[in-house]
Amino acid sequence: MREVKKSEPMNVTRKIISAHLVEGDPKTDPELGIRIDQTLTQDATGTMAYLQFESMDVPHVRNELAVSYVDHNTVQIGFENADDHDFLQSVAKRYGIVYSKAGNGICHQLHLERFGKPGKTLLGSDSHTPTGGGIGMVAIGAGGIDIAVAMAGGAFHIPTPKVRGIRLTGRLPKGTSAKDVILKVLERFGTKGNVGWIFEYFGPGVKTLDVPSRATITNMGAELGVTTSVFPSDAVTKQFLEAQGRAGDWVELVADRGAKYDDVYEIDLSKIEPLMAAPHSPGNIVPVRKLSGTKVNQIMIGSCTNSSYRDIRTVALMLKGRHVADDVEVGIACGSRQVVSMLAEDGSLATLVKAGCRILENACGFCIGAHMSPRTGAISLRTNNRNFEGRSGTKSAQVYLVSPETAAASALAGKIADPRKNTVRAVPAPARFPIDDSMFLYRDTARRGVRGAKIVRGPNIAQVPKGEPLPASFSGVCAIKVGDKITTDHIMPAGARLKFRSNIPEYAKFVFEPCDSSFHDRCLENRKAGLANVIVAGESYGQGSSREHAALCPMYLGVKAVLAKSIERIHRANLINFGIVPLIFDNPKDYDAIASGERMEFTDIRAAINGDGKVAIRAGGRTVSATAALSGREKDLVLAGGLLASLK
Numbered sequence: 258m259r260e261v262k263k264s265e266p267m268n269v270t271r272k273i274i275s276a277h278l279v280e281g282d283p284k285t286d287p288e289l290g291i292r293i294d295q296t297l298t299q300d301a302t303g304t305m306a307y308l309q310f311e312s313m314d315v316p317h318v319r320n321e322l323a324v325s326y327v328d329h330n331t332v333q334i335g336f337e338n339a340d341d342h343d344f345l346q347s348v349a350k351r352y353g354i355v356y357s358k359a360g361n362g363i364c365h366q367l368h369l370e371r372f373g374k375p376g377k378t379l380l381g382s383d384s385h386t387p388t389g390g391g392i393g394m395v396a397i398g399a400g401g402i403d404i405a406v407a408m409a410g411g412a413f414h415i416p417t418p419k420v421r422g423i424r425l426t427g428r429l430p431k432g433t434s435a436k437d438v439i440l441k442v443l444e445r446f447g448t449k450g451n452v453g454w455i456f457e458y459f460g461p462g463v464k465t466l467d468v469p470s471r472a473t474i475t476n477m478g479a480e481l482g483v484t485t486s487v488f489p490s491d492a493v494t495k496q497f498l499e500a501q502g503r504a505g506d507w508v509e510l511v512a513d514r515g516a517k518y519d520d521v522y523e524i525d526l527s528k529i530e531p532l533m534a535a536p537h538s539p540g541n542i543v544p545v546r547k548l549s550g551t552k553v554n555q556i557m558i559g560s561c562t563n564s565s566y567r568d569i570r571t572v573a574l575m576l577k578g579r580h581v582a583d584d585v586e587v588g589i590a591c592g593s594r595q596v597v598s599m600l601a602e603d604g605s606l607a608t609l610v611k612a613g614c615r616i617l618e619n620a621c622g623f624c625i626g627a628h629m630s631p632r633t634g635a636i637s638l639r640t641n642n643r644n645f646e647g648r649s650g651t652k653s654a655q656v657y658l659v660s661p662e663t664a665a666a667s668a669l670a671g672k673i674a675d676p677r678k679n680t681v682r683a684v685p686a687p688a689r690f691p692i693d694d695s696m697f698l699y700r701d702t703a704r705r706g707v708r709g710a711k712i713v714r715g716p717n718i719a720q721v722p723k724g725e726p727l728p729a730s731f732s733g734v735c736a737i738k739v740g741d742k743i744t745t746d747h748i749m750p751a752g753a754r755l756k757f758r759s760n761i762p763e764y765a766k767f768v769f770e771p772c773d774s775s776f777h778d779r780c781l782e783n784r785k786a787g788l789a790n791v792i793v794a795g796e797s798y799g800q801g802s803s804r805e806h807a808a809l810c811p812m813y814l815g816v817k818a819v820l821a822k823s824i825e826r827i828h829r830a831n832l833i834n835f836g837i838v839p840l841i842f843d844n845p846k847d848y849d850a851i852a853s854g855e856r857m858e859f860t861d862i863r864a865a866i867n868g869d870g871k872v873a874i875r876a877g878g879r880t881v882s883a884t885a886a887l888s889g890r891e892k893d894l895v896l897a898g899g900l901l902a903s904l905k
Contacts, residue, residue, distance in 0.1 A: 266513035270420045270457050270487050273395045273510075277378050279412045288888040290412035291395075294377040295322040296404050299364045301329035301625070301751070302382035302804060304341050304759040306401030307348045308721045310408055312901060317353040317706040319410035322372060324697075325349045326357040326364035330755050331620045332628055337756035340715025344759070347713040349699055352408075353706035361696035362619040365389075365561040366592030369472055371694065374506045375490030380407045384479045384803040384827060385561050385642065391472030392497070393490030393510045395455075398479060400805030400831040402900050414890060416826070418455045418484050422518035425462030427527035432677030434571075435470035436563060436640065436660035439477040440532040441524060444542035446481055448742070449797040452826045456486040459512055462526045463489065467686045468497040469565035476562050477642045480539035482800070482825050493686075500690050531676055533638075534658035537646040538742065545663055551673040553638055555586045555631045558664050559617070560624040560641035564592030566599050567684045568640070568661045573605035574681040575665035576612040582671025588629050590617040598691050614668075626650030626752035638664050638673070643801060645744050647771055650752050718759040722813050724836030724898030729863045731817060733789035735876070736780050737773055738853040743794055744801035745828060747771050749810055751802070758806060765810040777814065784815035789859075793851050794821035799828025808835045812899070818859065820874070820883055822848060833891050836899035838862070840872060840883040847881045866892055 267275070274283070280290025296318075298306050303325050325345050330338040342359060349356035357367060364381070365388035373379070375393030379386060382401045389396030399413065407413055423442065429435075442456070456478055458471070466474075471488045478486030488494075490510035498507045531545035558564075558572055569591055581587045589609055591597045597619060600606040610616065623629035624641040630650030631637040637649060637656045644656035659667070662676035669679070694700070739747070750770050757764035769776040780790045792798075792811065798821040799807065808831035818838040822845045832839045842848055851857075858875035865872045870885040887895060897903035 266515040266517070268420055268422065268457055268512040268516040268518060269393065269489050269510055270395065270418070270455050273376055273378065276376070281417065283417055287417055288414055288890070289417050290414050291378060293320055293380045293407035293413050295372065295379045296320055296407050297324045297326060297364055297368055297379065297381040297386065298401065298404055299329050299383050300327045300341060300345060301755050301758055302401045303345055304718065305721065305805065305809070306382050306404045307345065308759070309402045309901065310352070310405035312721060313405060313409050313904065315409045318408045318704055320408055322355065322703065323353070323408050324355045324357060324368065324372060326367065327359040328363045329621045329625060330627060331359045331618055332622060335756060336715060337717045340717055341759055343713040344715065344718055346698070347711060350702070350707050351710040351712055353702055353704040355700050355703050356698040358696045358698065360594070360619060362593030362595070363561045363564060363621055365476060366564055366596070369468070370501055370593060370595055370690070371697070375494060375508050375510045380404055380413055382803060384801065385476050387478050387485040388472045388476040388561065390475035390478070390485055390487040391468055393488060393494055395485055395487060397485050398803040398827055400803055400808070400827065400834055402805060402834050403830065406900070415484055416453045418453060419519040420455050420457055422521040423456055423458045424460035424521055424523040425458060425526055426460055426523065427462055427525045428465045429526045429529055431680040432662055432675070433529050433531055434660045434662055435466060435473040437529050437532045438524065438526065439474045440534060440542050440658070441529060443480060443534065443540045444532070445522065448480055448538060448540035448800065449482055449823065451482045454483045456481065456483050457518070458486070458488050464491065464493060465526065467493060467567060469567045473562055477539065480642060482797070484826060496686060500687050502692050531660060531663050533663065534644055536655045536657065537644055539643060539658060545659070545673060545675050548673045549675055552636065553585060553667055553672055554635035555637040556664050556668045557588045557623050557629060557637065557639040557641070558661055559590030559592065560621060561592065562642045563640035563661050564590060564596065566596045566687065569596060569600055570603070570605050570684045571681065572661050572665045573600065573608045575662070575679055576669065577608050579612060579669055581613040581668040585668055585671050587614045587668045588617050588623060589614050590623060591619050593619055594693065594696065595690055598693070599687070625755070627755065638667055640664055645746050645801060648746050717757070719761060721901065722761055723902045724812055725902070726898045727817070727836065727838065727863050727866070727896050730860045731789045731862070733791045733817060733857045733859060734783050735793050735851055735853050735855045735857060736783060736790040736816070737769055737776055738793040738851065739772055739795065741795035742797050742800055745799060745804045745807040746801055748799070748807040749804055761810060761813050764806060765813050768810045768814060780814035780816070789817035790815045791857055792816060792819045793848065794819065795848060796822045797825055798823065799825045803827045805831045805834070808832045808837060812837055833887070833894050834900045836895055836897065836902060838866065838885055838895055840885050843882040843884055850879060850881065851876050863896060866895060
């Protein structure tokens with residue numbers, strides 16, 4: 258760890274990164290290696306992370322804290338999910354990992370409540386890990402193999418970040434909340450073009466936001482495509498940790514006077530109005546007032562965003578003594594058992610039931626399309642963080658992202674309604690949260706583990722495939738050509754398909770299923786013919802989830818390169834980790850010149866990557882130029898066939 262000159266004014270982001278820097282110089286190097294204090298996984302990505310950790314032959318975890326959460330696939334139809342949970346629990350016991358049982362709650366809400374610490378670094382196998390930034394952490398989402406490396410004590414590498422300061426002034430008016438703030442940020446900066454940035458919130462308006470509100474903002478910062486988002490650790494943070502019985506975890510962490518940012522954007526909270534993200538992007542922002550009166554069919558409240566006590570209590574107060582519209586289905590998924598317990602004690606749970614709401618498990622299900630899919634053509638208002646086409650489980654559904662306040666007002670009206678006409682008193686921050694950690698297992702053996710503990714493996718848990726070294730040259734085929742904003746849900750569908758996450762040969766059958774169900778078979782035919790598979794894409798390829806299966810399964814099918822106009826940060830890292838070359842068109846117009854099914858020749862690609870990264874591709878009778886902009890470390894991984902293949 259490097260010394261930081263006290264005389265150098267620093268923002269919060271720079272302070273944390275500097276205190277954890279193990280490789281690189283922020284002033285001169287394009288890539289930094291940072292030490293990771295804490296890791297988290299969830300069951301949809303954790304199984305693969307731990308299979309990869311096993312292959313590293315490390316006796317136990319070496320970072321300060323590793324937590325394995327079960328929150329995604331808790332609906333157990335068939336044996337696969339239940340078997341995976343047994344595997345996860347047994348791995349946790351063996352290697353010294355804290356295990357959070359199904360039903361305990363959603364990883365991000367739970368980690369905020371019970372484990373997050375200001376000034377620490379957190380790496381999670383879920384793209385919404387930046388939730389931890391609400392408590393003053395540098396919390397970053399990544400692929401499972403990066404989590405495995407961090408648990409083994411290795412550094413995590415990020416592009417040297419630029420820091421955008423978001424200066425908050427004023428106070429939110431009634432009927433608005435933190436969800437409207439992050440939707441305002443998304444309106445300004447969109448969902449692409451923010452790779453390599455960290456957003457840091459500061460200014461007098463920060464103190465008006467409680468920790469759950471801050472966490473809502475940092476959680477949905479993932480939709481911006483930034484590395485992470487960060488709030489300071491101040492008196493508000495201290496009060497939250499004291500209420501959680503964790504006063505000793507608090508440290509003050511604020512930007513120094515005179516600290517610089519690479520860019521500053523100012524938001525006057527008092528001018529915020531209720532906003533919503535219209536289909537099919539979190540960046541498609543419209544004011545609620547413009548769509549007021551639009552009929553709705555379903556309203557879902559909760560997930561890892563807007564599932565705190567403050568959020569659900571506000572909904573209960575708005576619904577108290579009233580009933581949701583007859584033709585509207587309303588579901589509530591709280592973030593944790595703690596939240597449910599508090600709602601039960603203050604009568605909010607009864608209020609919600611009497612109002613006609615369905616109380617769902619404390620899990621991610623509806624957000625990932627694992628249950629509560631809307632009917633055909635439905636308009637569904639949801640407080641979760643993503644509204645990609647088909648993510649709800651119903652391709653024809655029109656999903657809008659809204660605040661809990663807008664959701665509650667609309668549930669009563671049966672149509673989109675401005676919540677400012679139905680305001681209730683603000684929910685104060687609790688002086689004390691009820692603490693029950695009984696569903697966290699192995700806290701006493703964390704980091705040490707139990708040597709010889711048996712690891713349970715069901716028949717759906719298969720070995721992790723390893724990549725092969727990149728050949729000097731290869732012939733390939735454009736196996737699929739896709740457009741802009743292709744998400745990891747397009748590449749590797751979630752929902753009911755997630756139960757195959759531990760079995761790559763089986764899960765790979767569904768790669769690109771929403772776009773082209775024949776992709777799997779075509780790739781196998783190409784591979785049999787000795788041809789590599791190539792994916793051609795537009796802007797912002799690989800948005801969304803940190804799901805590394807969106808790189809691992811294509812690698813298994815013989816995909817050697819992705820050629821795109823731009824690739825999002827987490828997915829790009831996952832491609833490299835599995836030996837797939839991330840190529841960016843030098844001239845975006847060349848995208849139009851390549852057709853699906855077209856032969857492509859990659860001559861001397863290994864030498865090109867070893868050199869300046871300039872790759873000449875012969876396709877359709879013309880030469881297309883592209884660049885693999887890789888650090889020295891990334892070059893080594895790609896040439897070796899990925900991270901696992903590179904390990905001795």
